[in-house]
Amino acid sequence: MAAQSTAIRRIKLGSQGLEVSAQGLGCMGMSAFYGSPKPVPDMIALIRHAISSGVTFLDTSDIYGPFTNEILLGKALTEGWREKAELATKFGVRFIDGTAELCGKPAYVRAACEGSLKRLGVDSIDLYYQHRIDTSVPIEITMGELKKLVEEGKIKYIGLSEASASTIRRAHAVHPITAIQLEWSLWTRDSEKEIIPTCRELGIGIVVYSPLGRGFLSYGPQVVESFSEQDHRKEMPRFQAENVEKNAEIFERLKEMASRKGCTPGQLALAWVHHQGDDVCPIPGTTKIENFNDNVRALSLKLAPEEMAELESYASEDAVKGARQNDGLSNWMTSDTPPLSSWKWE
Incomplete structure (x- = not known):
């Protein structure tokens, strides 16, 4: 059964021709980071239900598992399902002896792409992101290899995730960037000052991960009670007891407005992103x-300008307690790369 009777609208993502459903499906939690992997048959049914409902833009990465999430999508996209979906995956983070390492070297970029193609069981990836930026490699070097993969037909469009404005500009000068993936929600708005305007100036689409605040904007403080020992949210600053208690006030105000609107808190938070x-x-x-x-x-769900402003007042920068991620993790603020002139070919 489809999720709703009306057709889900389509949007142009970026300026190069990629068209996707206006809402996508993040597949990470099916296999990794949010507790134990979920049963494969159930997840295949969910993915196919999403596509049948009109949500055709699917997001994965080779690091989810690692590898098992791509394998899951490969199984879900057999029997004619591949042609109905826009498939995005990522490279750039690998585990070496259990430690995460960033890599943007050309040989690795190519090997990662070949591995993803095989696991997904496809001839071409619709949107291929650099998951996190390797700050030891000039972005022009990584982009040069991605450009070759486009020319060879192995990927159709290029994206970056958690990239700074200067990195985006340098990358876009080598080959047009179709999408930037970033975290954006009512309680995470640090990209609005510089990253979002840069994307819009260059005609780059914006793909938003964690639009529901990793579950907090849907369920409030009680979401913490559902975390298993394997759930990486347990270590995140905003989900520590002292911050959850203070952030609960944001959720209570969100819930009150949702009640007035006749929707759930999660739907209201997600509608804010859509607007x-x-x-x-x-x-x-x-x-x-x-x-x-x-x-x-x-x-x-329709929101008037005054409702948007009211929502934003609930989760002002000083109202949100705790950083959005742990110290030391790569993000757009730490993604500038060395100048191209510094690169020495190995």
Whole structure:
């Protein structure tokens, strides 16, 4: 059964021709980071339900598992399903002896792409992101190899995730960037000052991960009670007890407004992201069909300018307690790369 009877609108992502559903499906939590992997048959059913519902933009990465999430999508996209979907995956983070390492060297870029193609069981990847920026390699070097992969037909469009404005500009000068993936939600708005305007100036689409605040904007403080020992949110600053208690006030105000609007808090938070513009595509993740259906309904929720302003007042920068990620993790603020002139070919 489809999530709703009305067709899900389509948007142009970037300026190079990629068209996707206005809302995507983040697939990470099906296999990694949010607890134990979920049963493969159930996740295949969810992915196919999403596509049938009109949510055709699927997001994965080779590091999810690692590798198992791409294998899952490969199984879900057999029997004619591949042609109905826009498939995005990522490279750039690898585990060496259990430690995460960033790599943007050309040989690795090519090997990672070949591995993803094989696991996904496809001839071409629609959108291929550099997952995190390797700050030891000039971005022009990484982009040069990605450009070759486009010319060979192995990938169709290029994206970057958690990239600074200067990195985006340098990359875009080598080959047009179709999408920037970043974290954006009511309680995470650090990209609005510089990254979002840069994307819009250059005609780059914006793909939003964690639009529901990793579950907090859907469920509030009680989401913490559902975390298993393997859930990486347990270590995140915003989910520590002292910050959860203070952030609960944001959720309570969100919940009160949702009650007035006749929707759920999660739908309201997701609608806020949708109202940022037609160049924005959130990719909320879920492992349950009923939650997926709830998320889809956010597409039909209308917010007036004064309601947008009210929502933003709930989660002002000084109201949100705790950083969005742990110290030391790569993000757009730490993604500048050395000048091209510094590169020495190995």
